[in-house]
Amino acid sequence: xxxxxxxxxxxxxxxxxxxxxxxxxxxxxxxxxxxxxxxxxxxxxxxxxxxxxxxxxxxxxxxxxxxxxxxxxxxxxxxxxxx
Amino acid sequence: xxxxxxxxxxxxxxxxxxxxxxxxxxxxxxxxxxxxxxxxxxxxxxxxxxxxxxxxxxxxxxxxxxxxxxxxxxxxxxxxxxxxxxxxxxxxxxxxxxxxxxxxxxxxxxxxxxxxxxxxxxxxxxxxxxxxxxxxxxxxxxxxxxxxxxxxxxxxxxxxxxxxxxxxxxxxxxxxxxxxxxxxxxxxxxxxxxxxxxxxxxxxxxxxxxxxxxxxxxxxxxxxxxxxxxxxxxxxxxxxxxxxxxxxxxxxxxxxxxxxxxxxxxxxxxxxxxxxxxxxxxxxxxxxxxxxxxxxxxxxxxxxxxxxxxxxxxxxxxxxxxxxxxxxxxxxxxxxxxxxxxxxxxxxxxxxxxxxxxxxxxxxxxxxxxxxxxxxxxxxxxxxxxxxxxxxxxxxxxxxxxxxxxxxxxxxxxxxxxxxxxxxx
Numbered sequence: 001x002x003x004x005x006x007x008x009x010x011x012x013x014x015x016x017x018x019x020x021x022x023x024x025x026x027x028x029x030x031x032x033x034x035x036x037x038x039x040x041x042x043x044x045x046x047x048x049x050x051x052x053x054x055x056x057x058x059x060x061x062x063x064x065x066x067x068x069x070x071x072x073x074x075x076x077x078x079x080x081x082x083x
Numbered sequence: 084x085x086x087x088x089x090x091x092x093x094x095x096x097x098x099x100x101x102x103x104x105x106x107x108x109x110x111x112x113x114x115x116x117x118x119x120x121x122x123x124x125x126x127x128x129x130x131x132x133x134x135x136x137x138x139x140x141x142x143x144x145x146x147x148x149x150x151x152x153x154x155x156x157x158x159x160x161x162x163x164x165x166x167x168x169x170x171x172x173x174x175x176x177x178x179x180x181x182x183x184x185x186x187x188x189x190x191x192x193x194x195x196x197x198x199x200x201x202x203x204x205x206x207x208x209x210x211x212x213x214x215x216x217x218x219x220x221x222x223x224x225x226x227x228x229x230x231x232x233x234x235x236x237x238x239x240x241x242x243x244x245x246x247x248x249x250x251x252x253x254x255x256x257x258x259x260x261x262x263x264x265x266x267x268x269x270x271x272x273x274x275x276x277x278x279x280x281x282x283x284x285x286x287x288x289x290x291x292x293x294x295x296x297x298x299x300x301x302x303x304x305x306x307x308x309x310x311x312x313x314x315x316x317x318x319x320x321x322x323x324x325x326x327x328x329x330x331x332x333x334x335x336x337x338x339x340x341x342x343x344x345x346x347x348x349x350x351x352x353x354x355x356x357x358x359x360x361x362x363x364x365x366x367x368x369x370x371x372x373x374x375x376x377x378x379x380x381x382x383x384x385x386x387x388x389x390x391x392x393x394x395x396x397x398x399x400x401x402x403x404x405x406x407x408x409x410x411x412x413x414x415x416x417x418x419x420x421x422x423x424x425x426x427x428x429x430x431x432x433x434x435x436x437x438x439x440x441x442x443x444x445x446x447x448x449x450x451x452x453x454x455x456x457x458x459x460x461x462x463x464x465x466x467x468x469x470x471x472x473x474x475x476x477x478x479x480x481x482x483x484x485x486x487x488x489x490x491x492x493x494x495x496x497x498x499x500x501x502x503x504x505x506x507x508x
Contacts, residue, residue, distance in 0.1 A: 015228075017124065017135040022224060025232070030213035037433030042213035044430070044466075046220025047129060048122050048169070049201055049341065051461035051489065052211075052430060060491050065220075068124050068167070 003071030014069035021046070021053050021064035032064060033077030054078055093118040093163070094379065095179055095191035097170040100128020101150075101365050102357020102372035103197030104157050109376025110195070111160040113385030118191075119162060120181060122169040122488075126154070128199055129219065130365040138229035141251055153369070170198075172485035177350040180498075182490055188498050193352040193379050196345055197372060200358035201465050203337035204240065205419070206436075208426050209307030210334065214314050218335035222248045231257035234330030237316055239263035239304035241413055243284070244335050249296055250287035258294035261327050263318050265336075265413035267300040272410045277403050279366075301414040307332055319417070338362045343465050344487045352382040367400035419474055428474075429467040431460020439474055448472075448480045461489050 002015045007024060014023035021043045024032065030042045032055050044052035046065050053064040056076045064075075096107045099121035107117045119126070125133040131150040134140045140147055157164070167184035174180070179189050202217045204210065218238055225231060231252050236259045238245045249259045273284060291298065302320040309315070316327045340359045347353075356375035357368035374394055424437035434457055442455050451457045457471040458464025463483040464471075472479050 015135050016137070018227070019124070022227065025224070026228075032213075035431065035433060039211050039427070039430070039433050040213050041211075043216055043220055044211075045202065045217050046223045048488075049462060049465050050430065054461075060493070061489065065223075066122055066124070066167070066169075 001071070003069065005069050005071075005073040005075060007075050008077065018069050019065055020055060020062075020067045020069055020073075020075060023069055024064065034080065036080050092190045092192060094193045094195065094383070095120065095170075095189060096195040096197060097121075098128065098195075098197035098199060098357070098359070099123070099126035099164055099166065100130060100197060100199055100357065100368065101153065102199070102359070102368035102375070103128070103195060104153055104162075105369045105372030106195045106197060106354070106356045106376035106379070107162050107372075108156055108160055109373045110380050110385065111162055113377070113380035115192075115380055115383060115385045117162055118189075119164045120168040120170055120185070121164070121166050122183060124167055126157075126164050126166065128368075129223065130368075132223050132226040134229050135227055138227070141226055141229060141254070149365075169488050171490050172344065172487045173349050173351070173353075174485065175350065180486060180490065182488065182494055186494050186497070191351065193354075193383050194349070195354055195356055195372075195375055195379060196342070196359055197356040197368075197375075198341045198359040200338045200362045201341040201343075202335055203339050203469065204334045204466065205336045206422060206426055206428050206467070206470055207304060207306050207334075208423055209309070209314075211427050211430050212307055212309055212314065214309075214330060215307055215332045215334060218244050218248045218333040221331070221333040222251065225251050225255060229255075231255035232331055233257070235260045235313075235328060236331045236333065237261050237263070237314075237327050237329035238333045238335070239316065239318070240334045240336040241265035242335055242337055242411055243268075243407060244338070245333070246284070246287045246291065246298075248333060248335075249298075250290040253290040253294040253296065258291075258296045259333075260297075260329055261318075262291070262296060262298045263302045263304050263316075263327075264298065264300045264411070265303055265416050266411035267414055268410045269300065270410070272406075276406055276410075277399070280403055280407070303416045304332075304334065305417060339469070341465070343463050343468075344483045344485065346482055352379055354379045354382075361397075361401070363397070363400040363404050367397055370394055370396035370400075419470060428471055429457050429460055429464075431462050431467075432456050434467075436474070439471060446475055448475075448477050451475055451477070451480055458483065463487065 012027045044050045048066045054061040055064045093116035096103045096119040110117045127133050165185040169182040171180040202219045249262045306317045314329045342359050354375040356372045426436045458468045458480045
């Protein structure tokens with residue numbers, strides 16, 4: 001069963017079994033946030049090796065390319081505290 | 084400490100690709116309990132990445148048949164496969180930390196590492212931009228979704244994978260706008276490859292030629308920039324430099340074993356299997372998985388072990404891959420040392436060529452890590468280590484420490500130190 005995830009409050013449809021990275025890319029969202037040094041970030045290796053696609057789920061960073069969508073899931077970009 | 088002697092837990096196999104599953108079968112066949120973990124949502128590894136439910140698989144019939152046969156044996160052997168479960172490492176006491184779905188601490192009596200390959204991608208200006216991915220990431224997407232990404236796709240770098248991904252994009256109705264290869268692989272040398280390789284190459288080339296995909300050989304993707312929502316790849320060809328517009332760029336400069344952070348100095352018997360041992364592809368991975376499984380079973384006193392089978396498959400694939408590497412040998416490309424100073428080397432922490440130069444000429448590997456912060460980010464140097472070492476004149480940057488992947492402190496706090504059966508949670 002597919003469903004809807006929420007990316008920064010925006011509704012994104014997903015297919016059954018799809019990862020968060022895949023659903024966001026299909027929705028035309030290549031940028032998932034920024035790194036601590038301000039670099040724009042998104043999918044790079046796609047298989048959980050590069051940590052480039054981290055998104056926040058319930059306060060924790062998770063690799064979007066390994067995380068399977070669950071209906072109603074709320075996801076946010078990583079926030080960095082800068083001085 | 085005596086932990087090792089007490090380790091009664093099932094043999095832990097990390098990676099549910101062909102190598103890991105083949106090793107698990109050999110171990111189970113020797114009468115040893117086995118548990119397989121993989122951080123992906125389903126078994127198969129990169130080569131047998133499973134399509135989403137209701138999606139047609141993109142591979143050939145033989146490819147599907149090979150995996151079905153393997154999975155049938157795995158099911159018959161009743162092997163426990165834990166997906167969505169990552170392996171964060173093995174500590175000095177022999178305890179393995181698992182994260183994700185089946186998080187916890189286990190005390191395996193032995194370990195098989197079958198973590199596959201990693202893609203080699205050369206640093207270039209703009210290689211960190213969103214929309215620039217590895218060719219493998221593009222292929223993973225094709226295999227799972229059964230459809231091609233929308234928009235203009237350019238593939239560049241070097242190696243046979245680029246032609247394979249390009250051909251798959253053609254089959255799915257969105258041929259790449261160009262394939263840029265640093266080598267010049269189209270010569271008579273290809274005829275000296277094993278027949279299976281030639282058949283595969285011919286199938287890919289037929290699709291690419293039918294779709295009139297421009298394949299530029301002896302050319303180099305120098306840089307990528309972003310302009311009004313699209314990507315601009317600067318390509319140096321034999322006739323000069325030109326820009327290619329794309330929405331998605333798939334880069335790939337080779338394959339290396341993904342053995343980052345694995346030390347030989349561990350308190351339980353460990354064997355590496357498949358691409359994480361020697362990157363020779365799926366055919367070799369099956370054979371090497373079996374070899375590793377039998378070798379570990381012998382070390383653990385499993386039944387039925389004896390002389391390891393002579394591995395003709397491995398020798399054959401090694402020779403074929405060596406020939407393939409020669410066929411794809413890059414033609415005088417740009418030098419790593421000539422990269423612009425602001426080129427990012429470490430993607431995780433944004434460390435640049437200039438940051439590396441500023442550390443001075445006689446920097447030790449330790450200084451590169453501790454002062455320079457190279458290979459210290461969340462990917463543990465999987466994507467910058469080769470290049471930083473090369474630029475700094477080192478063989479490597481030393482092995483990173485545990486954990487092999489980021490672990491939430493909350494997960495660590497839920498772990499109990501030890502329990503009689505050797506497992507928690």
